[in-house]
Amino acid sequence: MPHLNTESLVPPDPSSTAGWRAPRAGAPVRGQVTVPASKSLTNRYLLLAALAEGPSVVVNPLHSRDSRLMLQALQSLGATIEHLQDWQGTGEDAVRVTPLPAQLRSGEAMVDCGLAGTVMRFLPAVAALTGLRTAFDGDPEARVRPMGAVLEGLGALGAEITAEDTAGSAAIEYLPFTVHAPEGISGGDITIDASASSQFVSGLLLAAPRFAQGLTLHHSGTQVPSLEHVEMTLSVLDELGVEVSSESPYTWRVEPGPIPAFTVRVEPDLSNAGPFLCAAVVTAGEVTMRGWPKRSTQIGRRWIQLLRDFGAEVSTAQEAGGDTLTLTVRGPEKIVSPGTVDGTAELTPTVAALAALAEGETKFTSVQHLRGHETDRIAALVAEIRRLGGGIEETDDGFRIFSPVTHGGMVKSYADHRMATFGAVLGLALDAVTVEDISCTSKTMPDFPAMWLKLVRGEAADTAGVGDFAS
Numbered sequence: 355m356p357h358l359n360t361e362s363l364v365p366p367d368p369s370s371t372a373g374w375r376a377p378r379a380g381a382p383v384r385g386q387v388t389v390p391a392s393k394s395l396t397n398r399y400l401l402l403a404a405l406a407e408g409p410s411v412v413v414n415p416l417h418s419r420d421s422r423l424m425l426q427a428l429q430s431l432g433a434t435i436e437h438l439q440d441w442q443g444t445g446e447d448a449v450r451v452t453p454l455p456a457q458l459r460s461g462e463a464m465v466d467c468g469l470a471g472t473v474m475r476f477l478p479a480v481a482a483l484t485g486l487r488t489a490f491d492g493d494p495e496a497r498v499r500p501m502g503a504v505l506e507g508l509g510a511l512g513a514e515i516t517a518e519d520t521a522g523s524a525a526i527e528y529l530p531f532t533v534h535a536p537e538g539i540s541g542g543d544i545t546i547d548a549s550a551s552s553q554f555v556s557g558l559l560l561a562a563p564r565f566a567q568g569l570t571l572h573h574s575g576t577q578v579p580s581l582e583h584v585e586m587t588l589s590v591l592d593e594l595g596v597e598v599s600s601e602s603p604y605t606w607r608v609e610p611g612p613i614p615a616f617t618v619r620v621e622p623d624l625s626n627a628g629p630f631l632c633a634a635v636v637t638a639g640e641v642t643m644r645g646w647p648k649r650s651t652q653i654g655r656r657w658i659q660l661l662r663d664f665g666a667e668v669s670t671a672q673e674a675g676g677d678t679l680t681l682t683v684r685g686p687e688k689i690v691s692p693g694t695v696d697g698t699a700e701l702t703p704t705v706a707a708l709a710a711l712a713e714g715e716t717k718f719t720s721v722q723h724l725r726g727h728e729t730d731r732i733a734a735l736v737a738e739i740r741r742l743g744g745g746i747e748e749t750d751d752g753f754r755i756f757s758p759v760t761h762g763g764m765v766k767s768y769a770d771h772r773m774a775t776f777g778a779v780l781g782l783a784l785d786a787v788t789v790e791d792i793s794c795t796s797k798t799m800p801d802f803p804a805m806w807l808k809l810v811r812g813e814a815a816d817t818a819g820v821g822d823f824a825s
């Protein structure tokens with residue numbers, strides 16, 4: 355399919371009067387983009403700051419619903435949060451976190467997880483360290499996201515996990531639930547099945563330096579998805595002075611010990627850079643991003659190879675200071691499928707937008723756990739690509755796209771930021787794409803609609819003007 359087709363004969367979906375009309379690129383998109391900070395790093399640093407020895411400062415944090423929920427939850431557990439403007443004259447803002455009281459407390463706390471995996475999977479272990487009886491709940495969509503393994507792990511470490519409608523010893527698999535460990539958690543050696551989410555592993559390892567015996571964690575299932583995120587957890591702990599090791603695949607060890615107070619600056623979110631870089635790919639345009647970290651534990655570092663695999667030219671230039679690159683992506687005349695893409699985890703909906711515009715079949719493998727993301731992303735991608743005339747079917751561990759989308763229409767968002775941005779990418783190349791609810795991008799990128807319009811119009815798309823942890 356020609357990706358700058360302006361002559362689509364298919365009329366817009368009649369329901370498209372509602373929702374957000376995705377801008378169609380009348381010409382190759384050319385521009386520069388600055389994306390906000392990484393969700394995964396921001397929420398790890400905020401959590402670890404709350405467990406540190408003294409006040410810590412997280413510079414250039416992400417301002418989004420997920421990070422706001424993390425801050426609110428840490429406050430509810432006893433941390434103090436201060437927002438700092440223009441950190442040391444850098445022009446960047448920061449958050450100072452005064453940690454949770456070190457001693458066990460009695461009382462109650464509540465954690466609203468929204469739809470944030472990093473809140474619902476990372477904070478039960480932190481709550482168990484406080485002694486507080488802590489109630490966890492979230493959005494209706496969050497109540498179907500798997501929670502079992504992290505709760506089972508905490509249970510094995512001595513925490514009491516209860517849920518109103520779960521009888522007796524039945525395992526608790528979903529929100530809502532209550533975590534209570536009046537004696538705290540002393541740690542030890544446990545095995546969980548983390549095949550449904552890497553966040554089960556991260557959620558236990560992040561709190562583990564504060565367990566008296568630390569933690570040795572084994573995974574019992576076939577595969578841990580999104581291993582990059584476990585690598586990120588280990589690397590952040592190591593960077594902050596915690597002793598971590600992994601002697602064999604799927605076994606991790608965190609030694610007990612204090613987390614020294616720290617100051618850290620958060621990298622841009624490379625996963626969220628994806629849709630902007632793809633704008634160049636699907637319009638034969640050129641998009642530049644400054645500040646791309648030379649080394650990163652983010653899964654979004656894979657964009658450089660992924661975009662090349664779809665036919666784009668990606669070049670990098672070293673920036674002053676040496677740690678960052680300027681990335682330039684030039685889109686091809688025709689998007690070509692690489693055949694197979696494996697284990698793309700949270701990048702998958704964005705990669706699927708490229709595959710849905712490419713010549714040739716693309717098979718997505720090792721992504722079965724996407725069924726437990728913000729929505730069942732496999733079902734959502736199948737439904738939306740079919741709605742736009744594409745050929746797609748589910749497979750055992752993912753899906754395959756075998757013919758490109760042919761026309762615009764309504765793209766449902768399923769409360770999922772990445773389904774919304776998937777619709778935006780397709781909207782550049784198809785006439786009359788409407789995204790049902792673009793506001794769900796507030797989960798990780800509240801300014802997405804304005805940034806997107808700026809980029810498509812050829813203005814510099816940056817995050818200026820994003821408010822204080824607004825949703």
Ligand SMILES: O=C(O)C1=C[C@@H](OP(=O)(O)O)[C@@H](O)[C@H](O)C1
Binds near residue numbers: 579580
């Ligand atoms: O640890 C993290 O920050 C994340 C881990 C991944 O979860 P899954 O392993 O469930 O994919 C990823 O998809 C999510 O967006 C963020």
Ligand SMILES: C=C(OP(=O)(O)O)C(=O)O
Binds near residue numbers: 727
């Ligand atoms: C899976 C995602 O998020 P969460 O942190 O809520 O799991 C995502 O951002 O794609």
